Amino acid sequence: xxxxxxxxxxxxxxxxxxxxxxxxxxxxxxxxxxxxxxxxxxxxxxxxxxxxxxxxxxxxxxxxxxxxxxxxxxxxxxxxxxxxxxxxxxxxxxxxxxxxxxxxxxxxxxxxxxxxxxxxxxxxxxxxxxxxxxxxxxxxxxxxxxxxxxxxxxxxxxxxxxxxxxxxxxxxxxxxxxxxxxxxxxxxxxxxxxxxxxxxxxxxxx
Amino acid sequence: xxxxxxxxxxxxxxxxxxxxxxxxxxxxxxxxxxxxxxxxxxxxxxxxxxxxxxxxxxxxxxxxxxxxxxxxxxxxxxxxxxxxxxxxxxxxxxxxxxxxxxxxxxxxxxxxxxxxxxxxxxxxxxxxxxxxxxxxxxxxxxxxxxxxxxxxxxxxxxxxxxxxxxxxxxxxxxxxxxxxxxxxxxxxxxxxxxxxxxxxxxxxxx
Numbered sequence: 001x002x003x004x005x006x007x008x009x010x011x012x013x014x015x016x017x018x019x020x021x022x023x024x025x026x027x028x029x030x031x032x033x034x035x036x037x038x039x040x041x042x043x044x045x046x047x048x049x050x051x052x053x054x055x056x057x058x059x060x061x062x063x064x065x066x067x068x069x070x071x072x073x074x075x076x077x078x079x080x081x082x083x084x085x086x087x088x089x090x091x092x093x094x095x096x097x098x099x100x101x102x103x104x105x106x107x108x109x110x111x112x113x114x115x116x117x118x119x120x121x122x123x124x125x126x127x128x129x130x131x132x133x134x135x136x137x138x139x140x141x142x143x144x145x146x147x148x149x150x151x152x153x154x155x156x157x158x159x160x161x162x163x164x165x166x167x168x169x170x171x172x173x174x175x176x177x178x179x180x181x182x183x184x185x186x187x188x189x190x191x192x193x194x195x196x197x198x199x200x201x202x203x204x205x206x
Numbered sequence: 207x208x209x210x211x212x213x214x215x216x217x218x219x220x221x222x223x224x225x226x227x228x229x230x231x232x233x234x235x236x237x238x239x240x241x242x243x244x245x246x247x248x249x250x251x252x253x254x255x256x257x258x259x260x261x262x263x264x265x266x267x268x269x270x271x272x273x274x275x276x277x278x279x280x281x282x283x284x285x286x287x288x289x290x291x292x293x294x295x296x297x298x299x300x301x302x303x304x305x306x307x308x309x310x311x312x313x314x315x316x317x318x319x320x321x322x323x324x325x326x327x328x329x330x331x332x333x334x335x336x337x338x339x340x341x342x343x344x345x346x347x348x349x350x351x352x353x354x355x356x357x358x359x360x361x362x363x364x365x366x367x368x369x370x371x372x373x374x375x376x377x378x379x380x381x382x383x384x385x386x387x388x389x390x391x392x393x394x395x396x397x398x399x400x401x402x403x404x405x406x407x408x409x410x411x412x
Contacts, residue, residue: 096381102308102309103308138412139411169401170401171395172399175302175303179391179392182384182385183388185385186377186386187410189377189382195376196410196411197412200410200412201410202408202409202411203408203409203411204396204401204402205344205346205402205407206402206403
């Protein structure tokens with residue numbers, strides 16, 4: 001069975017926990033504080049920042065600008081993990097540009113900072129949270145686009161997605177994260193403009 | 207009534223001619239040679255490279271690397287036209303990168319080269335030709351994403367799209383062409399990998 005650690009406790013953390021629940025995965029959520037909250041899931045083990053990561057898959061469900069502080073705690077402990085980068089590094093003051101280098105991506109920059117053995121997969125960044133929670137995008141099954149350089153890591157992510165009842169589409173090597181981040185940015189802009197609902201958005205039709 | 211000149215005679219030229227036909231537009235197609243062919247449309251006026259452009263909208267339906275030779279003929283004559291850039295400047299030897307500058311787009315680079323008065327709109331580059339010809343993407347109405355800096359130019363393009371029975375979605379200023387080109391690139395890669403059919407592809411669900 002897949003095991004997953006989700007670092008972060010915002011909307012995307014919750015959406016991915018729901019995906020992992022549908023997939024029957026063993027789930028850990030790492031948050032700032034250990035205190036329980038009324039929204040806690042019975043099937044999730046909660047931990048605090050700095051606690052050991054129990055999942056083989058580790059999802060960074062925090063804003064891009066929180067990556068440095070997460071890496072302070074976990075850089076070495078991400079060795080031999082599949083690290084899932086879901087970020088859309090948008091400048092939210094202007095909604096007019098990505099903060100990642102124009103010829104790169106958050107995912108590729110993250111990969112450079114991790115120890116050997118950590119395998120980065122870009123995934124879920126072109127999905128608004130509600131489409132993951134529901135498993136549907138408009139009237140279709142939610143499609144999750146992902147990219148990465150390591151076959152086994154990609155299979156693990158695809159298995160999680162498909163076990164949760166969604167469709168997984170491999171778009172290629174981690175260098176394609178640049179295009180996934182452009183798409184994620186565009187979708188968030190369209191969402192902010194009211195041109196897509198929270199329950200729908202971009203998809204790849206069959 | 208809208209009038210449109212389409213420069214180029216390949217698959218996208220034909221697809222956009224079909225869109226313009228459905229929209230009831232007056233259509234001119236500019237091609238290398240004036241000789242007629244069996245596929246000629248009765249509702250289209252054909253011209254040769256160098257002939258006057260009769261359309262208010264001018265679609266560059268040629269590969270990106272043919273732009274310099276088109277501009278030799280037409281740069282000055284694009285003044286006061288709405289210039290529609292549909293290109294996906296992919297390196298087709300590797301399918302691994304865009305040829306436009308990483309922090310810009312074909313559309314933005316084109317705009318810099320045109321005389322004042324020419325108004326560039328990026329459109330149709332995230333649509334595989336068959337989805338324009340049919341007006342459908344999978345089981346949905348085809349959605350055309352477009353970007354530009356001039357309101358009237360964008361309205362003219364949106365009117366053409368909607369009069370043809372498709373859905374037009376304004377994604378913002380011409381700087382968003384960078385993201386549209388990333389999306390177009392990704393779609394062509396997925397199409398080449400057999401992960402989308404010619405009759406479907408990316409869309410924005412409602």
